[in-house]
Amino acid sequence: MNLSAERTKSLELAIDEVVKSYDGARDIDNLESAALPNKRAVIEAFCHLRAAIYIGFYSQRALNREVLRYALSEQLYPAYELLTEQIRRAVTYEEKMGHGPARRPTWSDAVVLRLVHALPELRETLNDDLLMTYRSDPAAKSLEEIVFSYPTLQAITAHRIAHLLHDEGVPMIPRIIAEYAHGLTGIDIHPGARIGRSFFIDHGTGVVIGETSEIGDRVRVYQGVTLGALSLPNVADSDRHKRYKRHPTIGDDVTIYAGATILGGDTVIGAGSIIGGNVWLVKSVPPKSKLFGRARE
Amino acid sequence: MNLSAERTKSLELAIDEVVKSYDGARDIDNLESAALPNKRAVIEAFCHLRAAIYIGFYSQRALNREVLRYALSEQLYPAYELLTEQIRRAVTYEEKMGHGPARRPTWSDAVVLRLVHALPELRETLNDDLLMTYRSDPAAKSLEEIVFSYPTLQAITAHRIAHLLHDEGVPMIPRIIAEYAHGLTGIDIHPGARIGRSFFIDHGTGVVIGETSEIGDRVRVYQGVTLGALSLPNVADSDRHKRYKRHPTIGDDVTIYAGATILGGDTVIGAGSIIGGNVWLVKSVPPKSKLFGRARE
Amino acid sequence: MNLSAERTKSLELAIDEVVKSYDGARDIDNLESAALPNKRAVIEAFCHLRAAIYIGFYSQRALNREVLRYALSEQLYPAYELLTEQIRRAVTYEEKMGHGPARRPTWSDAVVLRLVHALPELRETLNDDLLMTYRSDPAAKSLEEIVFSYPTLQAITAHRIAHLLHDEGVPMIPRIIAEYAHGLTGIDIHPGARIGRSFFIDHGTGVVIGETSEIGDRVRVYQGVTLGALSLPNVADSDRHKRYKRHPTIGDDVTIYAGATILGGDTVIGAGSIIGGNVWLVKSVPPKSKLFGRARE
Amino acid sequence: MNLSAERTKSLELAIDEVVKSYDGARDIDNLESAALPNKRAVIEAFCHLRAAIYIGFYSQRALNREVLRYALSEQLYPAYELLTEQIRRAVTYEEKMGHGPARRPTWSDAVVLRLVHALPELRETLNDDLLMTYRSDPAAKSLEEIVFSYPTLQAITAHRIAHLLHDEGVPMIPRIIAEYAHGLTGIDIHPGARIGRSFFIDHGTGVVIGETSEIGDRVRVYQGVTLGALSLPNVADSDRHKRYKRHPTIGDDVTIYAGATILGGDTVIGAGSIIGGNVWLVKSVPPKSKLFGRARE
Amino acid sequence: MNLSAERTKSLELAIDEVVKSYDGARDIDNLESAALPNKRAVIEAFCHLRAAIYIGFYSQRALNREVLRYALSEQLYPAYELLTEQIRRAVTYEEKMGHGPARRPTWSDAVVLRLVHALPELRETLNDDLLMTYRSDPAAKSLEEIVFSYPTLQAITAHRIAHLLHDEGVPMIPRIIAEYAHGLTGIDIHPGARIGRSFFIDHGTGVVIGETSEIGDRVRVYQGVTLGALSLPNVADSDRHKRYKRHPTIGDDVTIYAGATILGGDTVIGAGSIIGGNVWLVKSVPPKSKLFGRARE
């Protein structure tokens, strides 16, 4: 591991060059580091929230009603403290960069408190997702197996939290949570997507659900399904911050099989439809449609 | 980080509401936490087993025949202890919930001992998988590169261990191992799938191999291949615990290119067939078939 | 956790069998462990390099020009030391196994120094990738969001470093870096692939870019795209170490939508072409081609 | 780090010999390890209790009355769980070895609950110790400095907790706590010693306070003071478990300067006495005595 | 680990009582936690400074002149950052409590910068201490052994840094450093003590050197030596913050053998004196005195 003097000099020279490379005004030259949110802290906060939602699966303590309150506090106090601080950083940074509106200093506390108050309702919703998963997958031997192992529940839990924060107008944080789940599961749901109750994703790898997608209740989606935008060559900055609908709308009780691709903000899949595997769809279909790609053998 | 008294009160109130939300009998309200298996311990046990299988790649010690025994003990004792405890928890929990049969307290020891005794044979099998990978991928520059980096070997190693435990009737644990590998590699193989010798998966992201799939020897599979079930709207609980065949059977020496989808329990791909990329198949084909999707340009 | 004497004996017996299973000359029996590179150290070195490239996003310090030099040294000294040692191990091992050429002991230092000297230029290139991502994705609300969360930037950063090392002829290490990024993002780019400036991958899960692919400037690629080889049943060892072109060439300003598959070393996609989703291509197309799979409804 | 085969054989042989050395019935051959208390867990429990006592000095949170309850729970739940388990192990072990009385399984819970209920009173007592320290040491610039840095407060806090457990009849645990404090501070107080209110030890290194010492209120002790037993050559086992008084009794308001040695169970130092540095005392002195060793120059 | 509901209730009740016990205004009730210095951070800063002083003994890198600068930066940047923050906290807290003078916000930076600028001189001084130790102890086989193992060097290094900070008027921090060394070595030197060059302590356990001690050059001190104050029953607060001399003055070239006790602010030990073991001294002695306690056999 001995660096000879000559090689050390060369390394020092190289470091000088890297230092100099920060002299321009490139977009990766950001030196505002101390003010940016900390990715690890955001993910830690998310993990505390998840543990509070499924406390029976994450606690190492024996739980009875008396202990339960402490076990939840043990997750929700740190979740509150971490998330408040990170949101505060994100909005301060955004404001400083001129991207976002000015907010009162207590805004991030208020957002996180509303999120914690929303947890009971969120638990109802996730319970429905869990039951839908159990009913839809014959390979699921027990509910415990799903909570422990299924990527779909990981992804939808992260999404429902990220979506609440996205709806509040929190910058950066929802996307960090969404990409954390994407990395773990291969399921890429933009925090902006609106997803109804009792949602089920099977296997999940390669699923993409775009920012302005709207999905009804009791929808089933298989691996490799894309709910995407029709292409737009380049993005004007004026477009970026208007939210206009680029992704499809899926009605209640729709099933979309593996590899199907549905594109476009005006595309509406009528309630009760079944979209076959690998189907490619860029226009609307009426309720109860059954579309299958031709078998290609 | 100062929580004003008012905000603390609001947080305490929210915690009360979350506590109350555990009062119903929802499926995510499980308070049996202390009895459930610990996911992290299961994965740790798996990592010890993997290290024992590829000891030359995982040991930091210089190995000679004398040291080898100690290096293996160092992996297999903790593997035995961790896995025995987690299986014991899983069967106790299952029994308590009324899902599974009663078992003697030493059952989990016996299962793990059988698994350890099976390791020499498993190493032969994985050696064949390794050689098949080397022979099939011109980008593989050396066997070491494959053991170190290839997701396919990660996935097949996890599967072969999970499958042994699944065949023993161990609940929950096999799926935790399978989903650990799924998260790392994007390859989703249900522990129930039967896979022959010299199996090769290229790239792997998006591969799905369902619970009742049967795969012959020397089969090659590319990224995004699905061996799935034809859809069944909802699962009756009576069906769930009967294992009936929902996924295809793949003969010896079959190659299945990227994105092909093969569905259904009665679908049999005859030995020596080649299934082209993106092909969609829901019925059987005779041996030596060559199916290609039409190029769509 | 008490192991009865009988079960311990059975475990000891099983360990004996596993020891014996190392007696053959199987390919997974490698006992050269102490000489192999350490995967964790390679990844740690990569993380230091990445932090030096995006120092403003990874540093916890407040940065000004004076501090910057120290903050970069803090990343680049360990990167240098770790990577030098791991490359040295890889080439020593390779040489010992007879796979690779003999190299002077200082070769690995020289390689890493060249890599560090190349960082300023690499930062320019990645800056272009970042801007291309921002311009191409209307869902990207800020550059910070992309650096923090987008898998594409993770994957392309790892690739550009791995590719530099691959071009130097470093064994094993580039692939370890590439598979680290693959595991995190689901994007599988072989270190050998040549990729032009301003490259953009959307979502990314399932993207596969083969070893001898060549990609022009300003290319956009969506999830599930494969740039692959036409199949070759088995690989002769003589072929393995000649690099012959098995993967396609993509011209400047090409867009390839989700799920498209382009195969073969002679396949050339002319500049400015648009390849639609799920298209399957095994021959060349002229510049400005627009290919769409037939919508299958 | 390479162990040649020959040296490995020698090491293996040596291990065999060490194994054999456990064949006798020596006192250090104890193989009941799994049942013994875990020293680290005992110390961790003590640290949680200490943090609950001085929460303002140990918490990283901003505290207000609302948060306080959670901050205390965060210390007292783990303290309770850890200590209950370790006491349970200690009494089970003792009972099995035939040293101690049989106890109901819930005894250890009851002991720890009594300890937690005693904390408010203990805090009063320690507050008096803190004030006495502040008043007695002109070098103490603030109360905060004492809580943060003074060995005396460390030692007396550990003693008062260990003494409560000792009075309950808990085996092994009180001594582990006492020796933890001894290691940190050089102050060796046996958990059996009875110590009154407002106790002060200056510097502390080398202070020894024996098992049956009794110390009044407002006593000051300097470094190197011994309250010891007159010697008894060998201890009969019958004597060991009868507690008879072997160490001195110190009245209220006594000051004992550095290096003084006071020995014997019948030795009583009358209230208000001052015992000079290095004095050697084996018999009682009346109240208000002033004893000084002759200056030896 | 199962807490029955009844026992949980009792624990919750006890926690309520502990909460209530913070309602008074006791001196240990301090709820300003978030503003207090963090002990662990202070010690970490000290360890970085120590490593910079003895870089050759603490660095894991091979050092040449080129690398040296980086190796020192790696210690001194974190030392600066940690210590500045902790001093800032300490003075802010002190000011808030009304104990100390108001200071400009940059005061703590200035103090730490002066400390770092003083390191070269400090290294000269410690080098003399090291040589004195080597010359004075025939059991020292090498200088390396002393730097690695001798408590005396640990204690004097901590003292010289703590003393610099004490002289600057930094509150709390010097004492935390001093007590850290006291805990490790059993040597208790108040940060206020003035100690000349080439100081040597043998063995060290039990050495106490009071706040206003003054020690000349080339002084040797053995274990258990006290340089203390004559007693003062209680400390008036007015006295506390005037520094008046309570501890002795030791001339150049004095040797003080084990267990000697020298007390009082007016006591001066003339240069070149030898004070025998266990001697008790409360008045001055002229230069070249030789005092021995009578052997007591």
Added chain:
Amino acid sequence: MNLSAERTKSLELAIDEVVKSYDGARDIDNLESAALPNKRAVIEAFCHLRAAIYIGFYSQRALNREVLRYALSEQLYPAYELLTEQIRRAVTYEEKMGHGPARRPTWSDAVVLRLVHALPELRETLNDDLLMTYRSDPAAKSLEEIVFSYPTLQAITAHRIAHLLHDEGVPMIPRIIAEYAHGLTGIDIHPGARIGRSFFIDHGTGVVIGETSEIGDRVRVYQGVTLGALSLPNVADSDRHKRYKRHPTIGDDVTIYAGATILGGDTVIGAGSIIGGNVWLVKSVPPKSKLFGRARE
């Protein structure tokens, strides 16, 4: 935490000065760091040896004869590897500095193997020490309490290992082990001291046992006892490496009470003597002497 540019410049300047301060040839300027032993690794090796000696007290596994061998290997392999490497470094360094004799490269392996082979005998010896402690201290309620908590056993265990290494001529390492125990217990035994069987130290703080002390069997020593040298002003280097006797000889069955000081290489305490507390002895006494300091009241 923001370092303004001005302050960073001042810090950089200070670092330059510290760099310059390494330009001389001072004794603390050692830049051979990479070749020196690593203190932490030495202590880790010692802890493994200690665990192998008292395996029943340190193992978390349930032990039976079958498991025992593995549990011991788990301690002795790492002990062997760590200690061999550190001794190798120490002798290489010493040789390079010209302090020590040249040794064959396998010398350190041979030393450590002899140490491991000596463990069974060492366990006999320590068993006697343990029994002697139990018989001598009425406050010891059980053997377990002694192994867990008594500083004496910690100190004597470290000494007996350090002494074996010292006798082999290993440089630096024995002293690192001795000072580790000194820091934990306040008992300072030089590795060179020869100590007979059944040795007992009570409390221990402040005990000093010099390099050339010789101690018989069944000796009891109390806190603050010194077995020291008569003073020698400065040490000539020629003297340092000749071992001549500077510390006393203690016969069998001697008891030395707290604070006694016995000095000089010619001082012999006859067998069966009792030396009272605080006695100061610089000449020999015949067997069965009873010396008491006059009580000074």
